[in-house]
Amino acid sequence: MIKVGKVLVFLTTAMVLLCGCSSTELEERNFPLAAAVTWEETGGYQMALGFQRVSDVADQKTEKENRANIAAAGTNSYELFEEADAKNPGKMDYNHIKALVIGQELLFHSEQLADFLDFVEQQNVIARSTLLFTCKATPEELMACGENLEDNVGNYLKDLITSSQDHKSDAAVTLGDLLKAYHNQDEMLMIPELGLDSGQPVIAGYEVLCGFTPAGYLTSEQGEQLLLSCGELLRYGIAMEDGSLIQLSGIHCQYEIRGNGAQVDETVWISGNIKRFAGEIPENMEELFADELTKQAQEQLREQGIDLTNSYYKLGGYDRTAYARYASDYPAYLANLRIQYVCRFHEI
Amino acid sequence: MFSDNQKISNRQLIRLLDYDALGISTLVLPTALTRILGKDAVFAIGLALLPAFFMIPMLQRAVKKLRQGGLPGWVRYPAGIFYSVEGCLLAAYGAYLLGDMITKNLLVEESFYLVVLFIFVLGGYGISHGIEGRARIYELLYWILLVPLILMLFLAARDVDVDLWTPIATHGIRELLQGTGMVFLFYMISAAAFFLTPYLRKPDCAGRCCRKSMVFAAGINAVVCLLLTGIFGERTLRTMDYPIITLMSMVKLPGGFLERQDVFMVAIWFFTLYAFVNTGMFFASDLPQKLWKRSKKGIWIGCALVLTFLFTVCIYRYAVCRTIFVSIQYGVVLPVSLLLLFILCIRRKKI
Numbered sequence: 120m121i122k123v124g125k126v127l128v129f130l131t132t133a134m135v136l137l138c139g140c141s142s143t144e145l146e147e148r149n150f151p152l153a154a155a156v157t158w159e160e161t162g163g164y165q166m167a168l169g170f171q172r173v174s175d176v177a178d179q180k181t182e183k184e185n186r187a188n189i190a191a192a193g194t195n196s197y198e199l200f201e202e203a204d205a206k207n208p209g210k211m212d213y214n215h216i217k218a219l220v221i222g223q224e225l226l227f228h229s230e231q232l233a234d235f236l237d238f239v240e241q242q243n244v245i246a247r248s249t250l251l252f253t254c255k256a257t258p259e260e261l262m263a264c265g266e267n268l269e270d271n272v273g274n275y276l277k278d279l280i281t282s283s284q285d286h287k288s289d290a291a292v293t294l295g296d297l298l299k300a301y302h303n304q305d306e307m308l309m310i311p312e313l314g315l316d317s318g319q320p321v322i323a324g325y326e327v328l329c330g331f332t333p334a335g336y337l338t339s340e341q342g343e344q345l346l347l348s349c350g351e352l353l354r355y356g357i358a359m360e361d362g363s364l365i366q367l368s369g370i371h372c373q374y375e376i377r378g379n380g381a382q383v384d385e386t387v388w389i390s391g392n393i394k395r396f397a398g399e400i401p402e403n404m405e406e407l408f409a410d411e412l413t414k415q416a417q418e419q420l421r422e423q424g425i426d427l428t429n430s431y432y433k434l435g436g437y438d439r440t441a442y443a444r445y446a447s448d449y450p451a452y453l454a455n456l457r458i459q460y461v462c463r464f465h466e467i
Numbered sequence: 468m469f470s471d472n473q474k475i476s477n478r479q480l481i482r483l484l485d486y487d488a489l490g491i492s493t494l495v496l497p498t499a500l501t502r503i504l505g506k507d508a509v510f511a512i513g514l515a516l517l518p519a520f521f522m523i524p525m526l527q528r529a530v531k532k533l534r535q536g537g538l539p540g541w542v543r544y545p546a547g548i549f550y551s552v553e554g555c556l557l558a559a560y561g562a563y564l565l566g567d568m569i570t571k572n573l574l575v576e577e578s579f580y581l582v583v584l585f586i587f588v589l590g591g592y593g594i595s596h597g598i599e600g601r602a603r604i605y606e607l608l609y610w611i612l613l614v615p616l617i618l619m620l621f622l623a624a625r626d627v628d629v630d631l632w633t634p635i636a637t638h639g640i641r642e643l644l645q646g647t648g649m650v651f652l653f654y655m656i657s658a659a660a661f662f663l664t665p666y667l668r669k670p671d672c673a674g675r676c677c678r679k680s681m682v683f684a685a686g687i688n689a690v691v692c693l694l695l696t697g698i699f700g701e702r703t704l705r706t707m708d709y710p711i712i713t714l715m716s717m718v719k720l721p722g723g724f725l726e727r728q729d730v731f732m733v734a735i736w737f738f739t740l741y742a743f744v745n746t747g748m749f750f751a752s753d754l755p756q757k758l759w760k761r762s763k764k765g766i767w768i769g770c771a772l773v774l775t776f777l778f779t780v781c782i783y784r785y786a787v788c789r790t791i792f793v794s795i796q797y798g799v800v801l802p803v804s805l806l807l808l809f810i811l812c813i814r815r816k817k818i
Contacts, residue, residue, distance in 0.1 A: 246716065247716070248717055289625075295717065302700070302702045303700040303701070304702065305700075432630060436629075439634055
């Protein structure tokens with residue numbers, strides 16, 4: 120009898136203490152699916168959040184008012200999220216955000232971006248697997264274009280990236296990649312830039328960060344070359360000057376990085392299967408393509424200081440002497456880097 | 468159904484030690500070791516096995532002499548109280564980590580003090596019924612926890628970039644010894660096997676169990692360290708609190724049928740840390756009870772709970788207490804333990 124009493128007391132105490140679940144009622148939470156953040160000299164941080172349209176998922180309205188988009192501002196990241204939390208009834212749950220768009224003003228101000236990333240990381244606000252974009256438009260303009268879409272902005276942007284048949288699944292840039300670039304300071308990160316085409320977001324190009332410093336801009340074609348050089352593509356379409364269309368698949372990349380005094384010579388071997396879609400495959404296809412890739416890579420190094428092969432963080436594994444020379448000097452490494460491509464294709 | 472003789476088998480002992488080693492080491496060691504050794508952390512994990520294996524025969528010999536002749540009172544009582552307090556400290560640190568993880572990942576708005584209080588009440592109930600019941604539960608749950616963990620680590624390996632592991636051997640001997648010493652301290656958690664020899668069906672096998680547990684701890688920590696370095700990179704890993712938990716939330720299961728598997732995976736560390744807290748509190752209450760045989764066990768369990776709770780509150784509220792805890796392990800517990808071991812090993816007859 121005493122034992123039964125002890126068990127009852129224990130169970131009752133446990134039920135009383137297990138009251139944490141009361142704060143997680145789904146009806147009391149708001150789940151933004153997209154977030155756009157930027158920074159202005161005068162206004163500080165600006166953020167817009169896009170939500171699921173309730174009418175899309177429910178036949179009747181919920182008891183609380185649920186707006187499609189909300190905007191918030193703050194002089195620092197803490198104030199920004201506090202205002203966002205205050206503007207909508209219920210508790211915000213940012214863990215379901217599918218796409219985070221960082222405005223170019225914020226991207227080009229490393230100090231403010233670092234402050235935002237520190238807050239997001241320490242407070243565990245947004246999941247690391249959230250897809251990352253950048254754009255020139257203001258957060259409100261970007262979220263407003265959700266009116267022109269069949270789905271909400273978050274799902275639309277997620278489908279924009281994940282629906283690609285040519286990219287490997289881990290080629291998508293995420294918030295975790297940006298946090299990694301922020302801490303490691305030795306990687307190149309290519310963030311898709313969103314443009315608006317007939318009111319709908321499209322990927323217009325890529326903003327590149329080298330060692331967490333804005334380096335330049337790449338067009339879609341140049342971005343594809345970067346992904347090819349980094350082994351992130353499943354398929355790559357090659358349009359030759361004579362009008363031939365060739366598809367490269369089964370792509371495999373190998374690298375060799377060797378120091379030659381102050382200069383660093385990198386050779387990238389690209390191998391794969393080629394298939395003709397139109398025209399004829401030139402006999403010297405491998406040399407032509409390798410020369411074109413080499414020319415593009417050298418041009419980007421010279422003009423924008425962008426390494427299309429993202430080789431800096433790999434240096435330690437290939438040449439310790441060069442690593443010791445350029446360990447904390449990414450710009451000097453880029454200035455002394457020479458890239459050469461070699462292609463080996465098998466026709467199928 | 469149970470033998471109810473408060474005796475556990477070798478396999479149960481290994482499970483118990485594995486839980487203790489797995490939870491706290493995989494949570495804390497990668498970040499702490501990377502801050503000292505960077506990409507060379509995995510070498511310290513392997514190297515630390517050498518002194519650990521060297522210690523095992525000495526511990527076996529010491530325990531044998533203890534069973535034959537015992538210790539004189541002027542050594543026995545202070546040593547018993549010393550290790551009892553050490554048990555409270557270890558339990559407190561484990562409870563701090565567990566409470567911190569629960570309030571950060573699960574019950575975000577809940578009070579830390581309420582969470583750890585409930586953990587200690589549960590822990591007190593667990594140890595009040597002896598070691599046999601706990602060991603049986605650990606044995607039953609072992610593969611239920613370990614199989615998903617191994618699967619997740621296997622899936623996480625797809626995201627590893629081996630270039631992030633290089634260059635290697637960029638740190639000096641001093642850092643290597645410092646890192647090895649840190650890992651050696653974690654391996655010594657498995658030496659708790661020798662405190663449990665009175666509860667073993669085959670006490671002479673304690674050394675073998677300890678060795679197996681250390682190899683398990685080394686293996687799993689090496690894999691975790693390599694995965695974390697290969698996915699996050701050295702400098703990112705240095706800044707992270709619980710990188711293994713972050714990794715569990717990032718792994719994508721094939722098929723995409725389960726997206727929030729991290730919620731289940733975090734439970735592995737909840738359970739293993741709870742086991743670690745239980746082990747600490749068990750020693751904190753069991754050792755005094757063996758010294759003062761006529762006293763009631765419940766009194767020592769109550770004292771252990773109160774003391775451990777106070778230590779936990781201090782560790783949680785004051786960052787300096789965490790530093791003091793680490794300093795105590797290096798500066799007091801390790802030298803005193805080595806000294807006691809040395810005295811026991813060289814002692815020929817009763818003093």
